Amino acid sequence: MVATHEETHVTIADRIFARIQQEIVDGTLKPGSKISEPELARAYGISRGPLREAIGRLEACSLVVRKANVGARVVSLSAEQLLEIYHVREALEGMAARLAATAMSDAEIADLADLLATHRRQIEDDPSHGYFQREGDLDFHYRIVKGSKNGRLIELLCNDLYHLVRLYRHQFGVVTRAQRALVEHEHIVAALAERDGEMAELLMRHHIRATRANAMRRIAEREAAAG
Amino acid sequence: MVATHEETHVTIADRIFARIQQEIVDGTLKPGSKISEPELARAYGISRGPLREAIGRLEACSLVVRKANVGARVVSLSAEQLLEIYHVREALEGMAARLAATAMSDAEIADLADLLATHRRQIEDDPSHGYFQREGDLDFHYRIVKGSKNGRLIELLCNDLYHLVRLYRHQFGVVTRAQRALVEHEHIVAALAERDGEMAELLMRHHIRATRANAMRRIAEREAAAG
DNA sequence: TGTGCGACTATTGTCGACAATTTGACGGAG
């Protein structure tokens, strides 16, 4: 066999896991809805074995909650749980920024600056700053986290928390503070370019606190309007 | 049936998961050893179904690593991975201490102070400060994390990272800096008593950095002696 | 003698069926 230097034999459970994860994150499977094993098994044309393994992994990254002998439901985030997630994000991404300041290469930091320049042009061209800014925002945070070169940090944030973040953005419909967020991103990159880990952590934590405050305010408004 | 106000229908997978987790942490299953499904299924007198689910959960908390069509092995931590864990711990437990400073009740803080007083007496009575100090150290950190009242933080640290910490303590045989650690613990509790979250976080992060430095030094000594 | 190909074995991945438990409905009593 030709040497596939990174071996990846994909199993059914892998595919189903990725598929359900995607459907939860993009809202096809709505928060609080039941995950019926026989139903999904028929829908996907597979057995319950791999499906159960996929559900187990979804539970591991907190996208579904499961009770014994009752079943699994898509997670439905409360405002309190969202606050908890933001506190964890602040801690972990602050550390990621600190580590990235020494672990990222000059080229990686330059690429990151280019990404922000692209964002800036798009915002100035189109103040509606809609869907793209959301993905762009996550892309920025992804790069910082990966730049930390800390495998455990990367796994925790990219494989677990960020999916939850994308889920709640659909659930609550929070809009990002595009202009201010971009400025804060630029400040963070400036700290990285100066190799100032302490400053990068402080700026990242401040940035996430501001994002949290924005989200909480929007949710409070929403609940006030709905209730 | 009598009303068990907190239902705990324990499944086979739950029991097997807890059992294997315990055996990994206490060294009965050694790092790097293979987790054979047929063998363990026979040993525990169960089917491979629940066993596979248990292995999946163990993989989720990083106690085993699994490759498709190859199998699972008990995780074997490298020094680099240990450093990564310490960085994550520093971030998360620092945040936990910050939150605990406002979330813990006066009674909980008083109990924590009592715990440290007990540790102090034991260390002064018996300078050998052996096994108990290890569990006492984890007990202290457990209480801080639980005191944060942040469910996600509690789950990440208590259900995942602390098991890894206990595992590596067996794997590397690192001894705790009993006296110095105790003093640092006391300073943290003092900050909690003053409801100074900022200070509690700084002290906790400093404490974990010191623990990390101690562990890294011991490991370097060990490797130098062995190599 | 070394190397590469091929069959073999053991383990993992997957499937369908059985058992145990929850949930909802139905009927009757207060």
Add this chain to the structure above:
DNA sequence: CTCCGTCAAATTGTCGACAATAGTCGCACA
């Protein structure tokens, strides 16, 4: 009319068997 006990249907948990893959051993051939 409401509440409780019983029952039935559906779902989850568990099991044993089948299929597919990886690693190994042996053998032929250069």
